[in-house]
Amino acid sequence: MREIHVIGIGAGDPDQLTLQAVKALRSTDVFFLLDKGEVKGDLIRLRRDILDAHLPAGSYRVVEARDPERDRKAGGAAYAPAVGDWRGARAGIYERLIAEELDEGGTGAFLVWGDPTLYDSTLAVLEEVRERGAVEFAYDVVPGVSSVSALAARHRTGLNRVARPVQITTGRRLAEGFPEGVDDVVVMLDAHQAFRRFAEDDMDIYWGAYIGTPDEILVSGPIAEAGPRIERLRAQARERKGWIMDTYLLRRRSARDGRAQDRPARPR
Structure with a gap:
């Protein structure tokens, strides 16, 4: 039986790998890397840097394949079929x-x-492969440090406050309105900066791009003040690199429980 490891490698810093992840790397014969094209060549290089940091040179084999393009213009009822x-x-x-x-x-x-368990398709894709029945394999999942955890750590804040829930959602959902019943919302996959619609509200934002990499950018503060800076830095970074991965935490200031770590760090 073939075995597959699905290894969470953190947000980009080779030091973020867990001991379990390193053990999984060392027991692997072949690493499969999906190339997203020249513009996102950094993503392949970062993966190779992680392998070089934890494995002896020349001790592993890498096979690359081109990742299929997704229709990113599909919206509304067409979104789910496009993802499918x-x-x-x-x-x-x-x-x-x-x-x-x-x-x-x-x-x-x-x-x-x-x-791998947070807004990633690898597990669903592997299950589809198994259901097709053309090739047999078993697989396990090694958890990693998510960009959400890394974001909160870099801003020196918690994701939730005492006795309060936190919700993780997408920019597409946030654009429909702020979730009810929560004061702390983590937003991922937001290509259109949906936080802008809350600039007049009593909210702070903790934003980060390329978290855990040498290109990391962090900004925090009231949305009205930090928002324009985030938009400018985001546009500049995307123009410079051709791609961007970012996430952020929105927090209602009126719902603070008074702890020091709930205060936003100075913008960076």
Whole structure:
């Protein structure tokens, strides 16, 4: 039986790997890396840097494949089908990689940014491959340091406050309105800076891009003050690198419980 490790590698810093993740790396015969094109070549290089940091040079094998394009313009009722088509195309690539590049009895691995269980498609794609039945394999999941955890740590704050819930959502959902019943909301996958609609509200934002990498950018403060700076820095970074990965925490100031760590750090 072929074995697959799905390894959470943190937000980009090689030091964020857990001991369990390092052990999984060392037991892997083949690493499968999906190339998102020249613009996002940094993502492949960062993965290779992580392997070089934890494995002896020349001791591992890497197989790269081109990641299928997703229709990012699809919205509304077309969004879910577009994601389904993209996952299906990915499943075909995963199936071929496992069948053709991994010997029976061998161990392969997919390196997943952050944590594989949080807004990542790898587990769903592998399940689709298993359901197709063309190639047999078993897999396990190694948790990683998510960008959400790394964001809170870099801003020296907690995700929730005493006796209060925290919600994790997407920019697409936030654009529909601030979630009810919560005062602390983590937002991921926001390509359109949905936080702007709350600039007049009593809220702080803790924002970070390229967290855990040498290009990391952090900004915090009231949305009315920090928002324009975030928009400017985000546009500049995207223009410079051709891509951006960012996330942020929104926090109602009126609901503070008074702890020092709930106060935003000075903008950086």
